[in-house]
Structures are given as C-alpha cells and as structure tokens.
Amino acid sequence: MQQPFIAILIILLTIAAYLAMVKVYQRFTYPILIPVLTTTVIVILGLLAFHISYSDYMVGGKWINALLGPAVVALAYPLYNQRHIIMKYSFPIIGGVFAGLFTGMISGLLFAEVFGIKRDLILSILPKSITTPVAIQIAAGLGGVPSMTVVFVMIAGFSGVILGPRIMKWVRIRSHLGKGIAFGSASHALGTSKAFEYGELTVSMSSVSMTLCALLGSVFGPVVVWIFQV
Amino acid sequence: MKAIRIILQIVILSAFSMLGEAVHHFFHLPIPGSIIGLILLLTGLSFKMVPVKLIEDGAGFLLSFLPLLFIPAMAGVINYPSLFSGNGALLMLIVVLSTIVTMVAAGIASQWLEQKAAKRKEKKKCNSHLSQSL
Structure with a gap:
C-alpha cells in the first residue's frame, strides 16, 4: 500500500513545484528562470536534502515520464494545422532543416572529438538540437546517456534563445522564415517559444522545423554515427 | 466533461x-x-x-x-555529478558552439532558398507581364 502512496505524493509535489515556478516566471521573465530549469533544480535539491535516490524518485517520476511518448504523438496536431504553410514553403523548409540537422550533429561530434570527449558522451551530445522526448530516445538508441542528453538539449535551447537574436543580426538572417527555421532547428521547443516574439510565420516555421528535425534526426542520427565511425 | x-x-x-x-x-x-x-x-x-x-x-x-x-x-x-566539474564546462562549451553553428547554417540556407524561390516567381511574373503587353 505504501508504494502507490509515495508515487502519488512524488507526482503531486513535482506538479506543484512546476506550477509555482510557472507563476514565478510569469512574474519575472528572465530567461534563466524558465520553469523547466528552476523546477528541476528544486527537485534535485529536494532529493539531496532528504537523501532520496533518483530511482526512488522515479517510482513517481516514471508516470510523468510516461506521458512523453503521447506528447510526441501530439505534435502531429500543430503540424496538421500548419500543413498549408508547410506546403507553400516546402523547399526552403526542407533545405534549411537539412542544413541545420547535419551541421548540428556533425559539428557537435567534431568539437567533441577535438576536445577528446568519451564515446558515450559524444553520442549523448549528437541529438542535442532535437526536442527532448525524441532526443532521449535517439541517445538511448545510439548508446548514449539519455539524462546527459536532456541537459545538452536544454543548453542548446538556452544558448539559442539567449544568443540567437544577436547572432542572426550579425550574419544577416532577416526573413521571418529564416529566423523561424534557425530557432526550430537549433533550439527546438525553447527556440519555438522565443519565435513568438517575431510573429506567427516565425512560430509556424520554428515548430515545423523542430518536428522535421525530430523526424529526420531519428533516421539520420545512426547514419551520421556510422559514417564517422564514432 | x-x-x-x-x-x-x-x-x-x-x-x-x-x-x-x-x-x-x-x-x-x-x-x-x-x-x-x-x-x-x-x-x-x-x-x-x-x-x-x-x-x-x-x-x-x-x-x-x-x-x-x-x-x-x-x-x-x-x-552524473561530474557534469558540474571542469569537464562539464567543456561539454557545455561544445554544445553552445555547435548550437551557434547550427543556427547560422539553418537560417542562412533557408533564407537563401526563400530568396531564390521569390526571384524565380518574380521572373515568371515579369514574363507573363511581357506576354500580356505583347
């Protein structure tokens, strides 16, 4: 009887912490206060403070984690809604997404190789520009460490959101389409949330390229690993 | 409900x-x-x-x-506490650098293709104008 009780308690506490952090972010919208980051820090501090192991936390946590699969499936809904825009701009979207996808995977791999990073970590870095639920599964499939991938995905998201606007200005990416595809391909869902500041076209382009990167990344991730013989 | x-x-x-x-x-x-x-x-x-x-x-x-x-x-x-050591900072640097390169590649490629498509359309428009005036 104790196990289900603990599981429910963990789930409720995680949700409560998340909702509280959403409120904090609404009040103070600094990029560093993004709820997913602050809530994770709270959970980790909680586990450390009460000497709870990660596997004990996952007794409840796995139920939240289990919704990631259906959430990925749910991405079909916005994609379906935007099908006309996608058809209209299909050529620049596909070109941009392929450029971003391969640059993302290969540059991560090469930088990691240059700095002498261990193999399982290189494989965890590879899918970093892809949205978390898919990146986790790609990393696991390649033999990486999924929880490290989650951190790399978050760093890719944050750095894109914080540095992106300045870099795009610098290299003269001016069109809404180009900005959206850049945000979506490099910084997935976080980039897409930033795209809201540039208007609807940028948002659609960003979410489309995020989804396409996830789709194509799961196919081409293993191919890149095979070509480069990591 | x-x-x-x-x-x-x-x-x-x-x-x-x-x-x-x-x-x-x-x-x-x-x-x-x-x-x-x-x-x-x-x-x-x-x-x-x-x-x-x-x-x-x-x-x-x-x-x-x-x-x-x-x-x-x-x-x-x-x-993975090692992530927060020196090696961890290196990993973060790699991810940030790679993200910047990715963003530039995706943005420039799509913008270039968009402009190319727009130019082609313009050309078509010009041609149809010409044929109309002829």
Missing part, C-alpha cells in the same frame, strides 16, 4: 504511441516508437481517417504541459 474528454484523448494518443512502439520493435526500425506514432497520427489526420476532434483537446493539453514532462528525466543528472 472536458476533463474526461482530455483524459480519453490522451489515452488515444498513448495508443498511437504504443502502436508506434510495436511497429518499431516488429520491424527493428531506427526511428523511436513515439515518432512512428506521430507519423501514423499525421497520416490518419491528413487522409481524414482520424477526425481532428478526436485528439485536439488532448493534444493541446499535453503540449501545454510539455516542459513538466521533461523534469523527471532532467533530474537524472543527479547521477
């Missing part, structure tokens, strides 16, 4: 995810099961085999709480 509908629709989305998982295992595909589920659902929606009404509330609900769903997986870094 709406809560029940959302729960039922999440069950439907889970069914697609499990179906994708089954396809993934059965055919030994490199694509994750959830992505196969996404493709199946998108195909169903596009060919009107699955009505949008059947999933829109559940999908909207799940996507609005997307960040919450990452938290248990993210808390897993607790098992």
Whole structure:
C-alpha cells in the first residue's frame, strides 16, 4: 500500500513545484528562470536534502515520464494545422532543416572529438538540437546517456534563445522564415517559444522545423554515427 | 466533461504511441516508437481517417504541459555529478558552439532558398507581364 502512496505524493509535489515556478516566471521573465530549469533544480535539491535516490524518485517520476511518448504523438496536431504553410514553403523548409540537422550533429561530434570527449558522451551530445522526448530516445538508441542528453538539449535551447537574436543580426538572417527555421532547428521547443516574439510565420516555421528535425534526426542520427565511425 | 474528454484523448494518443512502439520493435526500425506514432497520427489526420476532434483537446493539453514532462528525466543528472566539474564546462562549451553553428547554417540556407524561390516567381511574373503587353 505504501508504494502507490509515495508515487502519488512524488507526482503531486513535482506538479506543484512546476506550477509555482510557472507563476514565478510569469512574474519575472528572465530567461534563466524558465520553469523547466528552476523546477528541476528544486527537485534535485529536494532529493539531496532528504537523501532520496533518483530511482526512488522515479517510482513517481516514471508516470510523468510516461506521458512523453503521447506528447510526441501530439505534435502531429500543430503540424496538421500548419500543413498549408508547410506546403507553400516546402523547399526552403526542407533545405534549411537539412542544413541545420547535419551541421548540428556533425559539428557537435567534431568539437567533441577535438576536445577528446568519451564515446558515450559524444553520442549523448549528437541529438542535442532535437526536442527532448525524441532526443532521449535517439541517445538511448545510439548508446548514449539519455539524462546527459536532456541537459545538452536544454543548453542548446538556452544558448539559442539567449544568443540567437544577436547572432542572426550579425550574419544577416532577416526573413521571418529564416529566423523561424534557425530557432526550430537549433533550439527546438525553447527556440519555438522565443519565435513568438517575431510573429506567427516565425512560430509556424520554428515548430515545423523542430518536428522535421525530430523526424529526420531519428533516421539520420545512426547514419551520421556510422559514417564517422564514432 | 472536458476533463474526461482530455483524459480519453490522451489515452488515444498513448495508443498511437504504443502502436508506434510495436511497429518499431516488429520491424527493428531506427526511428523511436513515439515518432512512428506521430507519423501514423499525421497520416490518419491528413487522409481524414482520424477526425481532428478526436485528439485536439488532448493534444493541446499535453503540449501545454510539455516542459513538466521533461523534469523527471532532467533530474537524472543527479547521477552524473561530474557534469558540474571542469569537464562539464567543456561539454557545455561544445554544445553552445555547435548550437551557434547550427543556427547560422539553418537560417542562412533557408533564407537563401526563400530568396531564390521569390526571384524565380518574380521572373515568371515579369514574363507573363511581357506576354500580356505583347
């Protein structure tokens, strides 16, 4: 009887912490206060403070984690809604997404190789520009460490959101389409949330390229690993 | 009523995810099961085999709480304290550099293709103007 009780308690506490952090972010919208980051820090501090192991936390946590699969499936809904825009701009979207996808995977791999990073970590870095639920599964499939991938995905998201606007200005990416595809391909869902500041076209382009990167990344991730013989 | 509908629709989305998982295992595909589920659902929606009404509330609900769903997986870094050492800073630098390069490549490539497409269209327009004036 104790196990289900603990599981429910963990789930409720995680949700409560998340909702509280959403409120904090609404009040103070600094990029560093993004709820997913602050809530994770709270959970980790909680586990450390009460000497709870990660596997004990996952007794409840796995139920939240289990919704990631259906959430990925749910991405079909916005994609379906935007099908006309996608058809209209299909050529620049596909070109941009392929450029971003391969640059993302290969540059991560090469930088990691240059700095002498261990193999399982290189494989965890590879899918970093892809949205978390898919990146986790790609990393696991390649033999990486999924929880490290989650951190790399978050760093890719944050750095894109914080540095992106300045870099795009610098290299003269001016069109809404180009900005959206850049945000979506490099910084997935976080980039897409930033795209809201540039208007609807940028948002659609960003979410489309995020989804396409996830789709194509799961196919081409293993191919890149095979070509480069990591 | 709406809560029940959302729960039922999440069950439907889970069914697609499990179906994708089954396809993934059965055919030994490199694509994750959830992505196969996404493709199946998108195909169903596009060919009107699955009505949008059947999933829109559940999908909207799940996507609005997307960040919450990452938290248990993210808390897993607790098992990798080395990430916060010197080596960890190096990994972060690699990810940031690679993200910048990715952004530039994706943005420039798509903007260039967009301009090319626009120019081609303009040319077509000019040509049709010409033929009209002739």
